Amino acid sequence: MKVLVAVKEVATVEEGFELDGTTIDDRYLEYDLNEWDDYAIETGVQLAEADDDIEVVSVSIGPERAEETIRMALAKGVDRAIRVWDDTLAEAELLDVRTKAELFEAVIEAEAPDMVLTGVQAHDDSFGATGVAVAEAAGFGHAAVVNALDLDADAGTAHVRRELEGGVEELTDVELPAVLTIQTGINEPRYASLRGIRMAQRKEIDVQTLEDLGLDAAIVDSPIELTAMYEPESESNVELFDGDADAAAGNLATLLREKGVGAE
Amino acid sequence: MSDVLAVIDHRRGQLRDVSYELITAGADLADAMGGTLALAVISGDVDQFAETLDRDGIDTIYTVDHGEEFNHDVYVQSIEALYDELAPTALLMPNSVNGLDYAPAIAERLGMPLVTDAIELSYDETLTVTREMYGSKVETTVTVSEEPFAVTVRGSEWAKAEGTGGATIEPFEVSVDESAMRSTVTGFEEVGGGDVDITDADVLVSVGRGIEEEENIELVERLADALGATLSSSRPIVDNGWLPKNRQVGQSGKVVTPDVYIAIGISGAVQHVAGMKGSETIVAINTDPDAPIFDIADYGIIGDLFDVVPALIAEFDE
Known part of the structure; x- marks a missing residue:
């Protein structure tokens, strides 16, 4: 059985960042493994640890820089990795959901996984759509926002819980092959061990181009265009307590007492 | 058309x-x-x-x-x-x-x-x-x-x-x-029950990612005790297993409307804000002046919670 985990390297924005047109100045960006994908990796690796017959393969769309993040996935226990990239992808302004679905569908066709795991969303653009779109493109079943998984490989069923709003969970059975989008908190992602990091250096990262995947360059064309980026106007009416910690805490304590806090 | x-x-x-x-x-x-x-x-x-x-x-x-x-x-x-x-x-x-x-x-x-x-x-x-x-x-x-x-x-x-x-x-x-049809819904479950109902509290001391380590939770517990408040949290604290699900405020947790909500080390992600914006008075303590929590807070301290919280405990323990 094969589990494919979609892993994205995302940028997080540092304090005091500056904008440069429709991007954030690179000095203020820190690149890291997408938080949700960390949980998806852990889900895949735990499945493989429980069953020797399960291979875990990661797939990422991203430039060479992303290999550092991909090595982290390999160090955590992913068996091998695929990175999709070429000049056409590098030149694209924006990879939209349809384009990503085409790319992942081509990888799925080549790898024929039984299960695909992705994070619920990516921290950077927060679309939250790729996993379910990929399922539709590949003709797989799916479940979005999964916070518990019990795999019955023999029956070809994933018993999952979907985390709905307001503390309600939906219990759902999904037929394999399927795409599951994984929510944070489903498990406790491990830290890579030193041994894992060493072993990761020897694992394979297979770089695939659009041509390798049998895809036309036209798939990166998108009608969606990012036209502006700006800092949201603060609607803040906050009254700040200044001074050192003691002074600020003293003023806050006075306020809280006025509100009747700590009266008993 | x-x-x-x-x-x-x-x-x-x-x-x-x-x-x-x-x-x-x-x-x-x-x-x-x-x-x-x-x-x-x-x-x-x-x-x-x-x-x-x-x-x-x-x-x-x-x-x-x-x-x-x-x-x-x-x-x-x-x-x-x-x-x-x-x-x-x-x-x-x-x-x-x-x-x-x-x-x-x-x-x-x-x-x-x-x-x-x-x-x-x-x-x-x-x-x-x-x-x-x-x-x-x-x-x-x-x-x-x-x-x-x-x-x-x-x-x-x-x-x-x-x-x-x-x-x-x-x-x-x-x-x-x-x-x-490739999937079947077999049931629903309410999660997050238990001994404490954070939706009942008049004052909530709520802790987020800024607390950094599990052993530091005790610090905000002491503050909650000093204020006679109930302890709640944002999502990452529950994801990490540091507090149970019934303490979680936000879209996938509880919607709370206390008289006073004190957000400590919580950045104010939209999913969290959805669960607490109806609070009467919102106080935020955070190191990041750009944190979205300050957009909805009534009062705030831009500072390190590890300095401010002990000082606040001292004010109320005197």
Whole structure:
């Protein structure tokens, strides 16, 4: 059985960042493994640890820089990795959901996984759509926002819980092959061990181009265009307590007492 | 014609608030596009839902009477059938957990461009969508130069539609292909019960990622004790297993409205704010002056919680 985990390297924005047109100045960006994908990796690796017959393969769309993040996935226990990239992808302004679905569908066709795991969303653009779109493109079943998984490989069923709003969970059975989008908190992602990091250096990262995947360059064309980026106007009416910690805490304590806090 | 089809959100017999907001967003968009707004009500008590939903601005409410609860396969097949019949230019769906379980699938099936989590929509020959990136640190606008298109809208960004409309309610037959159904909902469970009900508390001391380590939770516990307050938290604390689920404030946790809410080391992600913005007085303690929590806080201290919290405990323990 094969589990494919979609892993994205995302940028997080540092304090005091500056904008440069429709991007954030690179000095203020820190690149890291997408938080949700960390949980998806852990889900895949735990499945493989429980069953020797399960291979875990990661797939990422991203430039060479992303290999550092991909090595982290390999160090955590992913068996091998695929990175999709070429000049056409590098030149694209924006990879939209349809384009990503085409790319992942081509990888799925080549790898024929039984299960695909992705994070619920990516921290950077927060679309939250790729996993379910990929399922539709590949003709797989799916479940979005999964916070518990019990795999019955023999029956070809994933018993999952979907985390709905307001503390309600939906219990759902999904037929394999399927795409599951994984929510944070489903498990406790491990830290890579030193041994894992060493072993990761020897694992394979297979770089695939659009041509390798049998895809036309036209798939990166998108009608969606990012036209502006700006800092949201603060609607803040906050009254700040200044001074050192003691002074600020003293003023806050006075306020809280006025509100009747700590009266008993 | 440039019509809008909006898909209603409901769960366990109840219409969800975002449904009424979709009517507002959909009616505005239909106005700007020179078309009409139709609603799709799929599964559940569709007749009762349709009657309740008949507010100003809706032309037709299509009801698909199939099954009780949400199933994404039924939704995708029903929306596809409605699309084939009505050929709307815009498909509006909720950016809810269930919305994200079918919206990308139907957009993919119909070959539409999809933009999710819209907080504002405008239309002037082309669609412009406002949405956030990087955990609400920036806002962006994107244009969509292809029609038809699909958009999911964030909850609580539009006002709920009001008034009584005169929509035509039309049952719509969909022959659902059961053989194409790949998932089955087997039940629901309420989680987060237990000894403490944070929705009952007058004062909440709420802790977030800024607390850094599990052993530091004890510090905010001491503050809660000193203030006679109840301890709650944001999502990462519960994800890490440092506090139980019944302490979680936010979209997937509890919605709280205490007299005083003290957010400590909480940045104020939109999912968290959804659960506490109704608090009467909000106090935030955070090192990052750009943290979105300060946008909704009434009072704040920009500072290190590990300095401020002990000082605050000392004020009340004296």
